[in-house]
Amino acid sequence: MTQTTSPAYYTKRLVLYMKELWRRREFAWFLAMGNFKARNASTVLGLFWWVLNPILLSLVYFFVFGLIFPGARDIVYLMSGMFVFHFSAQSLTGGANSILQNSKLLVNLKFPRLVLPLANILESLIGFLVSLAVLLAVQAVLRGTVPGVSILLLFVVVPLHFIFNLGLASIAGRLAVPYRDINNFIPYFNRVWLYLSPIIWPLSFLEADAAQSFAEFADKNPLFAFISVYRAALIGHPLDPNMLVASVLWAVVVGVVGVGVFVRYEGKIARHL
């Protein structure tokens, strides 16, 4: 049995797993598109909700926090952070649900289980890209500006953010199977995460005397890095190379750990459903 625990064995298994996942990519895509379409199929506004949801969400925070923090009166700043946050927050909730809500599939059919969190992230990605289009439109109307070549940064940061979120969703999905308590916990975690991220408070807040102890760890937040790069890409903030490096590191670490943890566990999922 020594052979079955060697790193070479695990590498080989992981390669085979990824091949099978790639073979089932159409399944992941149809699952994502299906859920995307079905989610609002019975509503009057239908797919339009995918545009409306991020706008309404931003307006709520704009009115509530605009009263408290002067910096949050900049709706373009707020929206840019909020949409990025929302994509990651959805990955956590969706990732946790993706396994539990598809028990019928899991019990009946054999396929790489990573398809489920993957489909969930793909579904969120569609909504996220729509919301970025909304952001650009709002910016064009309110500020009269459009991003220049910096928008090409999206081709770097969106894949990184996607991998990071897949890692998050995998970890949440892995944990939610034996510990369904996770589902109750995630909304609170997300709310704290929102407040710790540079969304409802302006970056200048970190320079305030009262915020010094917070400023020390504020940029250790993965979303701090991702949001910073997105803002450089979309709303004319200068690009901080450190934040780009941090985004790469977060994506690699969380992505690899998340997927690894999930794949190692997946044989046991069926026993818990």
Next chain:
Amino acid sequence: MSRPSILVEDLHVRFRPYVDRKPTLRRSFGRFRHRQQENVVALDGVSFSVEKGKAFGVIGRNGAGKSTLLRCIAGTLRPNSGRVVIDGRTSTLLQLGVGFNPELSGRRNVYLGGLAAGMRKREIDERFDEIVEYAELCDAIDRPVKTYSSGMFARLAFSIGMHLDPEVLLLDEVLAVGDEGFRVKSLSAMQSLLGRAGTIVYVSHSLDSVREFCDEAIWLDNGQVVASGVAADVVKAYRDSVVERPSG
């Protein structure tokens, strides 16, 4: 004798009941007690083999381990010990409409169900018309599946399952749904699968259909094989035991 299509050797599956239940307040209070509970043995040393071209029935009381056995053969549940060897492309019809999204059209669900079961999109494109025709859906294919009658739903799901061109088909009481016409049709589809040297494992409480349709059968009770052999004999043995002990 050719290689068996399905080989099951000394299969053991145990569940721990406390993780098997939905979390409830009562469970969290009673957690300590549940932790000390013994494992529930779902399968306890089950072995058998099925030859190509044969229909194999699995009968037994509720909770005897029939569904657990099918899940192990389907590969969705990893046994604690023992092994399952399958020769051929497997299609499972343990539940109808797996992978379906009732909000979406029948057309979309043909793709969802087919992809979930392991088909490629291109294969579904090629067989799409056949699938719809076999399911007798015609124009309804573009309506949301939630508007389907249970018969239409069952026909569509069964049609997808049969168009996977399985060599091994796992069925769990699927024939119980649908009207007489559908029953006859699905029976003939399964017979033609057997004629092409396909293999069918059929789990059912309908003893008559097991006796009529299956060549061989096993009777499971408490995760163990009580009897196995020619389907008619096994069904008779099981029937006799139920008569002796009516309440089960």
